[in-house]
Amino acid sequence: MNTSTLKRLLYAAFLTATTACVNAEPLTQVTVAQGKLQGTAQQNLAVFKGVPFAKPPVGELRWKAPQPAEKWQGVLKAQEYAPAPIQAGNPVSGVSEDSLYLNIWTPAQSDNEKLPVLVWIYGGGFSFGSSSDPIFDGVALANKGVIVVSIAYRVGQLGFLAHPELNKESPAGVSGNYGLLDQIAALKWLKNNISHFGGDANNVTIAGESAGGISVSMLAASPLASGLFNKVISQSGGSFGPTRIKNYPGENMSTLERAQAEGFDYVKQFGTTSIAQLRKMSADTFIPKGWSLPGGWPIVDGYVIKGDQYKLYQQGKFNDVPALVGYNSDEGVSFVWDPDVNNFVDGVKTRFGQFAPSLLEAYPVAKNSIPRSARNLVRDAAFGWHTWSWAKLQSQYGKAPAYFYYFDHHPKREKGAKNEDHGAGHGHEIAYMFKNLNKSDPNVTKNDLKMSQTMATYWTNFAKNGNPNDNTLPHWPAFNNEKPSTMYFQQQAKVGPVPDKQALETLDEYFKWRRTPAGEKWANKIH
Numbered sequence: 230m231n232t233s234t235l236k237r238l239l240y241a242a243f244l245t246a247t248t249a250c251v252n253a254e255p256l257t258q259v260t261v262a263q264g265k266l267q268g269t270a271q272q273n274l275a276v277f278k279g280v281p282f283a284k285p286p287v288g289e290l291r292w293k294a295p296q297p298a299e300k301w302q303g304v305l306k307a308q309e310y311a312p313a314p315i316q317a318g319n320p321v322s323g324v325s326e327d328s329l330y331l332n333i334w335t336p337a338q339s340d341n342e343k344l345p346v347l348v349w350i351y352g353g354g355f356s357f358g359s360s361s362d363p364i365f366d367g368v369a370l371a372n373k374g375v376i377v378v379s380i381a382y383r384v385g386q387l388g389f390l391a392h393p394e395l396n397k398e399s400p401a402g403v404s405g406n407y408g409l410l411d412q413i414a415a416l417k418w419l420k421n422n423i424s425h426f427g428g429d430a431n432n433v434t435i436a437g438e439s440a441g442g443i444s445v446s447m448l449a450a451s452p453l454a455s456g457l458f459n460k461v462i463s464q465s466g467g468s469f470g471p472t473r474i475k476n477y478p479g480e481n482m483s484t485l486e487r488a489q490a491e492g493f494d495y496v497k498q499f500g501t502t503s504i505a506q507l508r509k510m511s512a513d514t515f516i517p518k519g520w521s522l523p524g525g526w527p528i529v530d531g532y533v534i535k536g537d538q539y540k541l542y543q544q545g546k547f548n549d550v551p552a553l554v555g556y557n558s559d560e561g562v563s564f565v566w567d568p569d570v571n572n573f574v575d576g577v578k579t580r581f582g583q584f585a586p587s588l589l590e591a592y593p594v595a596k597n598s599i600p601r602s603a604r605n606l607v608r609d610a611a612f613g614w615h616t617w618s619w620a621k622l623q624s625q626y627g628k629a630p631a632y633f634y635y636f637d638h639h640p641k642r643e644k645g646a647k648n649e650d651h652g653a654g655h656g657h658e659i660a661y662m663f664k665n666l667n668k669s670d671p672n673v674t675k676n677d678l679k680m681s682q683t684m685a686t687y688w689t690n691f692a693k694n695g696n697p698n699d700n701t702l703p704h705w706p707a708f709n710n711e712k713p714s715t716m717y718f719q720q721q722a723k724v725g726p727v728p729d730k731q732a733l734e735t736l737d738e739y740f741k742w743r744r745t746p747a748g749e750k751w752a753n754k755i756h
Protein backbone atom coordinates (compact mmCIF):
# COMPACT_ATOMS: atom_id res chain seq x y z
CA MET A 230 0.00 0.00 0.00
CA ASN A 231 1.53 3.33 -1.03
CA THR A 232 1.57 6.47 1.12
CA SER A 233 -1.13 8.23 -0.92
CA THR A 234 -3.58 5.35 -0.54
CA LEU A 235 -2.93 5.10 3.19
CA LYS A 236 -3.61 8.82 3.60
CA ARG A 237 -6.93 8.51 1.74
CA LEU A 238 -8.01 5.55 3.90
CA LEU A 239 -7.09 7.33 7.13
CA TYR A 240 -8.95 10.46 6.02
CA ALA A 241 -12.03 8.40 5.14
CA ALA A 242 -11.92 6.74 8.57
CA PHE A 243 -11.63 10.15 10.20
CA LEU A 244 -14.66 11.45 8.29
CA THR A 245 -16.67 8.36 9.27
CA ALA A 246 -15.80 8.74 12.95
CA THR A 247 -16.53 12.46 12.88
CA THR A 248 -19.89 11.93 11.20
CA ALA A 249 -20.77 9.26 13.74
CA CYS A 250 -19.99 11.66 16.59
CA VAL A 251 -22.03 14.44 15.01
CA ASN A 252 -25.00 12.16 14.33
CA ALA A 253 -24.84 10.36 17.70
CA GLU A 254 -27.94 10.87 19.81
CA PRO A 255 -28.75 10.25 23.46
CA LEU A 256 -30.15 6.84 24.30
CA THR A 257 -33.72 8.07 24.86
CA GLN A 258 -35.56 4.77 24.35
CA VAL A 259 -34.54 1.61 26.17
CA THR A 260 -36.08 -1.75 26.97
CA VAL A 261 -35.83 -2.94 30.57
CA ALA A 262 -37.11 -6.14 32.17
CA GLN A 263 -40.62 -4.66 32.56
CA GLY A 264 -41.00 -3.10 29.10
CA LYS A 265 -40.01 -0.16 26.91
CA LEU A 266 -39.23 3.29 28.32
CA GLN A 267 -39.26 6.60 26.47
CA GLY A 268 -37.20 9.36 28.00
CA THR A 269 -36.21 12.81 26.76
CA ALA A 270 -33.02 14.38 25.42
CA GLN A 271 -31.45 17.14 27.49
CA GLN A 272 -27.99 18.69 27.08
CA ASN A 273 -26.42 15.67 25.38
CA LEU A 274 -28.07 13.32 27.85
CA ALA A 275 -30.98 10.92 27.89
CA VAL A 276 -33.19 11.59 30.91
CA PHE A 277 -35.73 9.14 32.30
CA LYS A 278 -38.00 10.25 35.13
CA GLY A 279 -40.59 8.33 37.09
CA VAL A 280 -39.31 4.83 36.30
CA PRO A 281 -41.10 2.25 38.50
CA PHE A 282 -38.74 -0.08 40.36
CA ALA A 283 -41.38 -1.77 42.56
CA LYS A 284 -45.12 -2.27 42.80
CA PRO A 285 -47.00 0.62 44.42
CA PRO A 286 -46.90 -0.07 48.19
CA VAL A 287 -50.64 0.49 48.62
CA GLY A 288 -53.54 -1.50 50.01
CA GLU A 289 -52.32 -4.87 51.26
CA LEU A 290 -48.73 -3.86 50.40
CA ARG A 291 -48.74 -0.98 52.89
CA TRP A 292 -46.10 -1.77 55.56
CA LYS A 293 -44.70 -4.65 53.56
CA ALA A 294 -41.38 -5.14 51.84
CA PRO A 295 -41.41 -3.76 48.27
CA GLN A 296 -42.47 -6.20 45.55
CA PRO A 297 -40.94 -6.36 42.04
CA ALA A 298 -42.35 -3.94 39.49
CA GLU A 299 -44.90 -5.37 37.07
CA LYS A 300 -44.48 -5.48 33.31
CA TRP A 301 -46.33 -3.02 31.09
CA GLN A 302 -47.54 -3.04 27.52
CA GLY A 303 -46.39 -0.59 24.89
CA VAL A 304 -43.99 2.26 25.64
CA LEU A 305 -44.03 3.90 29.06
CA LYS A 306 -43.31 7.62 28.94
CA ALA A 307 -40.70 8.31 31.62
CA GLN A 308 -40.63 12.08 31.25
CA GLU A 309 -42.03 13.51 34.50
CA TYR A 310 -41.08 13.07 38.14
CA ALA A 311 -43.35 10.74 40.07
CA PRO A 312 -44.93 12.00 43.29
CA ALA A 313 -42.81 11.92 46.43
CA PRO A 314 -43.77 9.68 49.36
CA ILE A 315 -46.51 10.73 51.78
CA GLN A 316 -45.09 13.32 54.19
CA ALA A 317 -45.75 16.67 55.83
CA GLY A 318 -43.50 18.46 53.34
CA ASN A 319 -44.50 19.96 49.98
CA PRO A 320 -42.29 18.52 47.23
CA VAL A 321 -42.61 20.08 43.77
CA SER A 322 -43.86 16.73 42.40
CA GLY A 323 -46.62 16.39 45.00
CA VAL A 324 -47.02 13.36 47.27
CA SER A 325 -48.61 9.94 46.97
CA GLU A 326 -48.41 6.56 48.63
CA ASP A 327 -47.59 5.29 45.13
CA SER A 328 -44.07 6.68 45.11
CA LEU A 329 -41.49 3.95 44.39
CA TYR A 330 -39.86 5.38 41.29
CA LEU A 331 -36.37 6.43 40.22
CA ASN A 332 -34.82 8.89 37.76
CA ILE A 333 -31.85 8.41 35.44
CA TRP A 334 -29.56 10.87 33.63
CA THR A 335 -27.25 9.07 31.21
CA PRO A 336 -24.65 10.40 28.76
CA ALA A 337 -24.49 7.01 27.02
CA GLN A 338 -25.21 6.79 23.31
CA SER A 339 -25.32 3.00 23.28
CA ASP A 340 -26.03 0.26 25.78
CA ASN A 341 -22.49 -1.15 25.79
CA GLU A 342 -20.55 1.79 27.24
CA LYS A 343 -20.32 0.48 30.83
CA LEU A 344 -20.34 3.93 32.43
CA PRO A 345 -19.99 4.35 36.20
CA VAL A 346 -23.24 4.86 38.10
CA LEU A 347 -23.85 7.34 40.95
CA VAL A 348 -27.05 6.69 42.93
CA TRP A 349 -28.40 9.54 45.08
CA ILE A 350 -30.50 8.95 48.23
CA TYR A 351 -32.27 12.05 49.57
CA GLY A 352 -32.25 13.22 53.17
CA GLY A 353 -35.02 14.62 55.32
CA GLY A 354 -34.75 12.92 58.69
CA PHE A 355 -36.55 9.84 57.30
CA SER A 356 -39.72 11.93 57.59
CA PHE A 357 -39.42 14.15 54.50
CA GLY A 358 -37.65 14.10 51.16
CA SER A 359 -38.04 13.87 47.41
CA SER A 360 -35.98 12.91 44.37
CA SER A 361 -37.65 15.75 42.44
CA ASP A 362 -35.92 18.54 44.38
CA PRO A 363 -34.28 20.77 41.73
CA ILE A 364 -31.02 20.74 43.67
CA PHE A 365 -30.71 17.00 42.87
CA ASP A 366 -31.01 17.50 39.10
CA GLY A 367 -28.37 15.21 37.60
CA VAL A 368 -27.60 17.00 34.31
CA ALA A 369 -24.34 18.69 35.35
CA LEU A 370 -22.88 15.63 37.09
CA ALA A 371 -23.89 13.28 34.29
CA ASN A 372 -22.09 15.51 31.81
CA LYS A 373 -18.90 14.66 33.71
CA GLY A 374 -19.10 11.09 32.46
CA VAL A 375 -21.24 9.24 34.99
CA ILE A 376 -24.81 7.99 35.00
CA VAL A 377 -26.72 9.75 37.79
CA VAL A 378 -29.69 8.04 39.41
CA SER A 379 -31.97 9.36 42.16
CA ILE A 380 -34.23 6.94 44.00
CA ALA A 381 -37.27 7.27 46.24
CA TYR A 382 -38.16 5.48 49.45
CA ARG A 383 -41.01 5.57 51.94
CA VAL A 384 -40.61 7.93 54.89
CA GLY A 385 -42.35 8.60 58.19
CA GLN A 386 -44.76 6.09 59.69
CA LEU A 387 -45.51 4.56 56.28
CA GLY A 388 -41.82 3.85 55.84
CA PHE A 389 -40.70 2.75 59.28
CA LEU A 390 -43.61 1.71 61.51
CA ALA A 391 -42.86 -1.32 63.68
CA HIS A 392 -45.75 -3.23 65.22
CA PRO A 393 -46.31 -6.71 66.72
CA GLU A 394 -48.89 -7.64 64.04
CA LEU A 395 -46.50 -6.58 61.29
CA ASN A 396 -43.81 -8.81 62.81
CA LYS A 397 -46.15 -11.80 62.50
CA GLU A 398 -46.88 -11.03 58.84
CA SER A 399 -43.23 -10.79 57.82
CA PRO A 400 -41.34 -13.90 56.60
CA ALA A 401 -38.34 -12.45 58.46
CA GLY A 402 -40.37 -12.02 61.64
CA VAL A 403 -39.61 -8.29 61.88
CA SER A 404 -41.23 -4.98 60.95
CA GLY A 405 -40.13 -1.42 60.23
CA ASN A 406 -37.28 -0.47 57.88
CA TYR A 407 -39.53 -0.52 54.81
CA GLY A 408 -37.83 2.63 53.57
CA LEU A 409 -34.44 0.91 53.65
CA LEU A 410 -35.90 -2.11 51.90
CA ASP A 411 -37.15 0.28 49.21
CA GLN A 412 -33.59 1.53 48.71
CA ILE A 413 -32.34 -2.04 48.42
CA ALA A 414 -35.10 -2.85 45.92
CA ALA A 415 -34.08 0.15 43.80
CA LEU A 416 -30.45 -1.03 43.84
CA LYS A 417 -31.53 -4.52 42.80
CA TRP A 418 -33.52 -3.06 39.91
CA LEU A 419 -30.48 -1.08 38.82
CA LYS A 420 -28.27 -4.15 39.10
CA ASN A 421 -30.55 -5.89 36.60
CA ASN A 422 -31.31 -2.98 34.29
CA ILE A 423 -28.70 -0.21 34.34
CA SER A 424 -26.74 -1.85 31.51
CA HIS A 425 -29.61 -0.96 29.15
CA PHE A 426 -28.84 2.71 29.88
CA GLY A 427 -25.13 2.23 29.14
CA GLY A 428 -24.20 1.69 32.78
CA ASP A 429 -21.85 -0.72 34.49
CA ALA A 430 -23.74 -2.76 37.09
CA ASN A 431 -20.39 -3.57 38.70
CA ASN A 432 -19.38 0.07 39.16
CA VAL A 433 -22.13 1.57 41.30
CA THR A 434 -21.63 4.25 43.96
CA ILE A 435 -24.38 5.02 46.47
CA ALA A 436 -24.41 8.55 47.85
CA GLY A 437 -26.62 10.63 50.11
CA GLU A 438 -26.82 13.50 52.57
CA SER A 439 -28.23 13.63 56.12
CA ALA A 440 -30.79 10.78 56.33
CA GLY A 441 -29.56 9.81 52.87
CA GLY A 442 -25.99 9.64 54.21
CA ILE A 443 -27.21 7.69 57.22
CA SER A 444 -28.95 5.32 54.80
CA VAL A 445 -25.68 4.84 52.94
CA SER A 446 -24.04 4.03 56.25
CA MET A 447 -26.69 1.44 57.06
CA LEU A 448 -26.49 -0.14 53.61
CA ALA A 449 -22.73 -0.32 54.02
CA ALA A 450 -23.31 -2.64 56.99
CA SER A 451 -26.38 -4.52 55.76
CA PRO A 452 -25.95 -8.06 54.43
CA LEU A 453 -29.09 -7.54 52.31
CA ALA A 454 -27.25 -4.88 50.28
CA SER A 455 -24.12 -6.94 49.71
CA GLY A 456 -23.00 -6.87 46.08
CA LEU A 457 -25.40 -4.10 45.07
CA PHE A 458 -22.81 -1.29 45.14
CA ASN A 459 -19.06 -0.85 44.89
CA LYS A 460 -18.39 2.51 46.61
CA VAL A 461 -20.13 4.76 49.12
CA ILE A 462 -20.38 8.52 49.67
CA SER A 463 -21.94 9.91 52.84
CA GLN A 464 -22.43 13.63 53.38
CA SER A 465 -23.34 14.56 56.97
CA GLY A 466 -24.46 11.02 57.66
CA GLY A 467 -23.30 7.89 59.43
CA SER A 468 -24.98 5.77 62.09
CA PHE A 469 -22.36 4.61 64.57
CA GLY A 470 -23.99 5.52 67.87
CA PRO A 471 -25.42 3.00 70.36
CA THR A 472 -29.12 2.16 70.37
CA ARG A 473 -31.13 4.86 72.02
CA ILE A 474 -32.80 5.15 75.36
CA LYS A 475 -34.14 8.57 74.45
CA ASN A 476 -34.15 10.16 71.01
CA TYR A 477 -30.90 12.11 71.19
CA PRO A 478 -28.94 13.10 68.06
CA GLY A 479 -26.34 10.42 67.45
CA GLU A 480 -28.34 7.86 69.42
CA ASN A 481 -31.31 7.57 67.07
CA MET A 482 -31.38 3.81 66.55
CA SER A 483 -34.00 1.87 68.47
CA THR A 484 -34.25 -1.87 69.11
CA LEU A 485 -37.07 -3.82 67.47
CA GLU A 486 -38.62 -4.49 70.87
CA ARG A 487 -38.73 -0.80 71.80
CA ALA A 488 -39.85 0.29 68.31
CA GLN A 489 -42.77 -2.12 68.16
CA ALA A 490 -43.95 -1.05 71.63
CA GLU A 491 -43.81 2.59 70.49
CA GLY A 492 -45.56 1.65 67.25
CA PHE A 493 -48.31 -0.11 69.17
CA ASP A 494 -48.85 3.06 71.22
CA TYR A 495 -48.69 5.23 68.10
CA VAL A 496 -51.54 3.49 66.26
CA LYS A 497 -53.87 3.73 69.27
CA GLN A 498 -54.62 7.33 68.28
CA PHE A 499 -56.55 6.00 65.28
CA GLY A 500 -59.00 4.06 67.44
CA THR A 501 -57.71 0.61 66.50
CA THR A 502 -54.65 -1.58 66.81
CA SER A 503 -55.72 -3.72 63.84
CA ILE A 504 -53.29 -3.47 60.92
CA ALA A 505 -56.08 -4.60 58.57
CA GLN A 506 -58.18 -1.61 59.63
CA LEU A 507 -55.22 0.74 59.38
CA ARG A 508 -54.61 -0.39 55.79
CA LYS A 509 -58.14 0.70 54.88
CA MET A 510 -57.48 4.26 56.03
CA SER A 511 -56.34 6.97 53.66
CA ALA A 512 -52.57 7.39 53.52
CA ASP A 513 -53.09 11.06 54.37
CA THR A 514 -54.18 9.91 57.83
CA PHE A 515 -50.56 9.13 58.64
CA ILE A 516 -49.11 12.49 57.66
CA PRO A 517 -47.52 13.70 60.90
CA LYS A 518 -48.26 17.06 62.40
CA GLY A 519 -44.69 18.33 62.10
CA TRP A 520 -41.58 16.31 62.80
CA SER A 521 -42.82 13.10 64.34
CA LEU A 522 -41.33 9.92 65.77
CA PRO A 523 -41.76 7.00 66.51
CA GLY A 524 -42.27 5.14 63.30
CA GLY A 525 -40.11 7.52 61.31
CA TRP A 526 -36.60 6.16 61.76
CA PRO A 527 -34.78 2.91 60.90
CA ILE A 528 -34.32 0.39 63.70
CA VAL A 529 -31.92 -2.40 64.64
CA ASP A 530 -34.18 -5.24 63.55
CA GLY A 531 -31.62 -8.04 63.25
CA TYR A 532 -32.53 -8.41 59.58
CA VAL A 533 -31.82 -5.28 57.52
CA ILE A 534 -29.69 -3.85 60.30
CA LYS A 535 -28.04 -6.66 62.23
CA GLY A 536 -26.84 -4.70 65.23
CA ASP A 537 -24.80 -1.79 66.55
CA GLN A 538 -22.94 -0.61 63.46
CA TYR A 539 -19.82 0.42 65.36
CA LYS A 540 -19.48 -3.12 66.68
CA LEU A 541 -20.28 -4.62 63.28
CA TYR A 542 -17.31 -2.78 61.80
CA GLN A 543 -15.08 -3.91 64.64
CA GLN A 544 -16.16 -7.48 63.86
CA GLY A 545 -15.51 -7.04 60.13
CA LYS A 546 -19.21 -7.51 59.36
CA PHE A 547 -19.69 -4.81 56.74
CA ASN A 548 -19.53 -4.29 53.00
CA ASP A 549 -15.88 -3.38 52.54
CA VAL A 550 -15.85 -0.82 49.71
CA PRO A 551 -14.11 2.56 49.22
CA ALA A 552 -15.78 5.31 51.24
CA LEU A 553 -15.86 9.10 50.89
CA VAL A 554 -17.38 10.65 54.02
CA GLY A 555 -17.54 14.04 55.69
CA TYR A 556 -19.60 16.82 57.21
CA ASN A 557 -20.06 20.60 57.31
CA SER A 558 -18.48 23.12 59.64
CA ASP A 559 -21.68 24.53 61.16
CA GLU A 560 -24.23 21.73 61.05
CA GLY A 561 -25.43 22.80 64.50
CA VAL A 562 -26.78 26.15 63.30
CA SER A 563 -29.63 24.26 61.65
CA PHE A 564 -30.60 22.45 64.87
CA VAL A 565 -29.86 24.77 67.83
CA TRP A 566 -32.85 27.06 68.17
CA ASP A 567 -32.99 27.84 71.90
CA PRO A 568 -30.61 30.74 72.66
CA ASP A 569 -30.84 30.22 76.43
CA VAL A 570 -27.39 29.18 77.69
CA ASN A 571 -28.72 27.67 80.90
CA ASN A 572 -31.10 25.41 78.98
CA PHE A 573 -28.24 24.28 76.77
CA VAL A 574 -25.96 23.50 79.72
CA ASP A 575 -28.77 21.65 81.52
CA GLY A 576 -29.40 19.65 78.37
CA VAL A 577 -25.73 18.66 78.12
CA LYS A 578 -25.74 17.57 81.76
CA THR A 579 -28.89 15.50 81.26
CA ARG A 580 -27.69 13.80 78.15
CA PHE A 581 -24.02 13.25 78.88
CA GLY A 582 -24.06 12.72 82.66
CA GLN A 583 -20.58 12.36 84.11
CA PHE A 584 -19.06 13.43 80.76
CA ALA A 585 -20.86 16.79 80.76
CA PRO A 586 -18.03 18.76 82.48
CA SER A 587 -15.36 17.57 80.05
CA LEU A 588 -17.64 18.17 77.05
CA LEU A 589 -18.56 21.67 78.24
CA GLU A 590 -14.84 22.33 78.53
CA ALA A 591 -14.22 20.96 75.04
CA TYR A 592 -17.21 22.91 73.66
CA PRO A 593 -17.36 26.02 75.89
CA VAL A 594 -20.32 28.40 76.02
CA ALA A 595 -20.40 32.10 76.75
CA LYS A 596 -22.46 33.68 79.51
CA ASN A 597 -25.02 35.46 77.37
CA SER A 598 -25.19 33.48 74.14
CA ILE A 599 -24.60 30.08 72.63
CA PRO A 600 -21.51 30.51 70.45
CA ARG A 601 -20.19 28.46 67.58
CA SER A 602 -18.40 26.03 69.91
CA ALA A 603 -21.70 24.98 71.51
CA ARG A 604 -23.30 24.46 68.12
CA ASN A 605 -20.28 22.32 67.30
CA LEU A 606 -21.19 19.88 70.06
CA VAL A 607 -24.56 19.34 68.38
CA ARG A 608 -22.76 19.09 65.03
CA ASP A 609 -20.32 16.47 66.25
CA ALA A 610 -22.79 14.42 68.31
CA ALA A 611 -25.10 14.12 65.29
CA PHE A 612 -22.67 14.10 62.35
CA GLY A 613 -18.99 14.83 62.95
CA TRP A 614 -18.23 12.01 65.37
CA HIS A 615 -20.02 9.50 63.13
CA THR A 616 -18.15 10.33 59.93
CA TRP A 617 -14.82 10.57 61.76
CA SER A 618 -15.51 7.19 63.39
CA TRP A 619 -16.49 5.76 60.01
CA ALA A 620 -13.19 6.85 58.45
CA LYS A 621 -11.27 5.41 61.40
CA LEU A 622 -13.12 2.09 61.37
CA GLN A 623 -12.80 1.69 57.60
CA SER A 624 -9.10 2.47 57.83
CA GLN A 625 -8.56 -0.01 60.66
CA TYR A 626 -10.83 -2.92 59.72
CA GLY A 627 -11.30 -2.58 55.98
CA LYS A 628 -9.11 -3.21 52.97
CA ALA A 629 -10.68 -0.45 50.86
CA PRO A 630 -9.65 3.20 51.48
CA ALA A 631 -11.65 5.95 53.15
CA TYR A 632 -11.48 9.64 52.20
CA PHE A 633 -12.49 12.15 54.86
CA TYR A 634 -13.61 15.77 54.23
CA TYR A 635 -14.74 18.91 56.06
CA PHE A 636 -16.88 21.42 54.14
CA ASP A 637 -16.36 24.97 55.37
CA HIS A 638 -16.98 27.01 52.22
CA HIS A 639 -19.40 29.84 52.94
CA PRO A 640 -19.87 33.55 52.24
CA LYS A 641 -17.66 35.90 54.19
CA ARG A 642 -19.67 38.14 56.50
CA GLU A 643 -18.64 41.60 57.50
CA LYS A 644 -17.50 42.08 61.07
CA GLY A 645 -20.46 43.01 63.21
CA ALA A 646 -22.98 41.52 60.83
CA LYS A 647 -25.67 39.21 62.16
CA ASN A 648 -24.44 35.62 62.40
CA GLU A 649 -20.95 36.64 61.31
CA ASP A 650 -19.54 33.52 62.99
CA HIS A 651 -21.64 31.10 60.96
CA GLY A 652 -19.91 28.44 58.92
CA ALA A 653 -21.43 26.07 56.37
CA GLY A 654 -24.82 24.84 57.54
CA HIS A 655 -26.50 21.49 57.12
CA GLY A 656 -26.96 20.57 53.46
CA HIS A 657 -25.06 23.59 52.09
CA GLU A 658 -22.59 21.42 50.20
CA ILE A 659 -25.22 19.67 48.05
CA ALA A 660 -25.60 22.37 45.41
CA TYR A 661 -21.80 22.52 45.11
CA MET A 662 -21.24 18.79 44.52
CA PHE A 663 -24.20 18.58 42.10
CA LYS A 664 -22.94 21.68 40.24
CA ASN A 665 -26.38 23.22 40.70
CA LEU A 666 -25.48 26.61 42.11
CA ASN A 667 -27.71 29.39 40.79
CA LYS A 668 -25.35 31.29 38.49
CA SER A 669 -27.78 34.21 38.24
CA ASP A 670 -27.72 34.72 42.02
CA PRO A 671 -25.55 37.80 42.69
CA ASN A 672 -24.30 36.13 45.88
CA VAL A 673 -22.77 33.26 43.88
CA THR A 674 -19.16 34.18 43.17
CA LYS A 675 -16.58 32.88 40.72
CA ASN A 676 -14.91 31.19 43.66
CA ASP A 677 -18.18 29.41 44.47
CA LEU A 678 -18.36 28.09 40.92
CA LYS A 679 -14.72 27.03 41.09
CA MET A 680 -15.35 25.17 44.36
CA SER A 681 -18.40 23.51 42.82
CA GLN A 682 -16.32 22.33 39.87
CA THR A 683 -13.64 21.02 42.25
CA MET A 684 -16.09 19.05 44.38
CA ALA A 685 -17.99 17.63 41.40
CA THR A 686 -14.71 16.46 39.91
CA TYR A 687 -13.59 14.78 43.14
CA TRP A 688 -17.00 13.11 43.53
CA THR A 689 -17.22 11.85 39.94
CA ASN A 690 -13.58 10.71 39.99
CA PHE A 691 -14.45 8.66 43.05
CA ALA A 692 -17.54 7.25 41.35
CA LYS A 693 -15.42 6.22 38.39
CA ASN A 694 -12.38 4.80 40.15
CA GLY A 695 -12.89 4.59 43.91
CA ASN A 696 -10.31 7.37 44.22
CA PRO A 697 -11.18 11.10 44.08
CA ASN A 698 -7.80 12.19 42.73
CA ASP A 699 -6.57 13.21 39.30
CA ASN A 700 -3.66 15.33 38.10
CA THR A 701 -5.72 18.55 38.00
CA LEU A 702 -6.65 18.74 41.69
CA PRO A 703 -4.87 18.98 45.05
CA HIS A 704 -4.00 15.46 46.18
CA TRP A 705 -6.53 14.00 48.63
CA PRO A 706 -4.82 11.29 50.72
CA ALA A 707 -6.72 8.30 52.01
CA PHE A 708 -7.48 8.46 55.72
CA ASN A 709 -4.80 6.82 57.85
CA ASN A 710 -5.24 6.23 61.57
CA GLU A 711 -1.53 6.69 62.12
CA LYS A 712 -1.44 10.05 60.35
CA PRO A 713 -5.07 11.14 60.01
CA SER A 714 -5.80 13.96 57.58
CA THR A 715 -8.83 15.74 56.20
CA MET A 716 -9.63 17.43 52.89
CA TYR A 717 -10.88 20.93 53.73
CA PHE A 718 -13.26 22.62 51.31
CA GLN A 719 -12.93 26.26 52.34
CA GLN A 720 -12.05 29.03 49.93
CA GLN A 721 -10.05 26.35 48.18
CA ALA A 722 -9.42 22.63 48.58
CA LYS A 723 -6.53 21.82 50.89
CA VAL A 724 -5.44 19.03 53.22
CA GLY A 725 -5.30 19.64 56.96
CA PRO A 726 -5.66 17.91 60.34
CA VAL A 727 -8.88 16.42 61.68
CA PRO A 728 -11.00 19.41 62.79
CA ASP A 729 -11.60 19.81 66.53
CA LYS A 730 -9.85 16.49 67.09
CA GLN A 731 -9.45 16.88 70.85
CA ALA A 732 -13.16 17.66 71.22
CA LEU A 733 -14.06 14.67 69.05
CA GLU A 734 -11.88 12.44 71.22
CA THR A 735 -13.70 13.68 74.33
CA LEU A 736 -17.02 12.83 72.70
CA ASP A 737 -15.55 9.47 71.67
CA GLU A 738 -14.90 8.62 75.32
CA TYR A 739 -18.57 9.24 76.07
CA PHE A 740 -19.75 6.92 73.29
CA LYS A 741 -17.33 4.21 74.39
CA TRP A 742 -18.63 4.45 77.94
CA ARG A 743 -22.27 4.45 76.75
CA ARG A 744 -21.66 1.02 75.25
CA THR A 745 -20.45 -0.45 78.54
CA PRO A 746 -22.83 -2.11 81.02
CA ALA A 747 -22.33 0.88 83.33
CA GLY A 748 -23.20 3.34 80.58
CA GLU A 749 -26.27 1.38 79.54
CA LYS A 750 -27.42 1.11 83.16
CA TRP A 751 -27.00 4.85 83.63
CA ALA A 752 -28.95 5.62 80.46
CA ASN A 753 -31.83 3.35 81.48
CA LYS A 754 -31.92 4.82 84.97
CA ILE A 755 -31.89 8.45 83.83
CA HIS A 756 -34.31 8.03 80.95
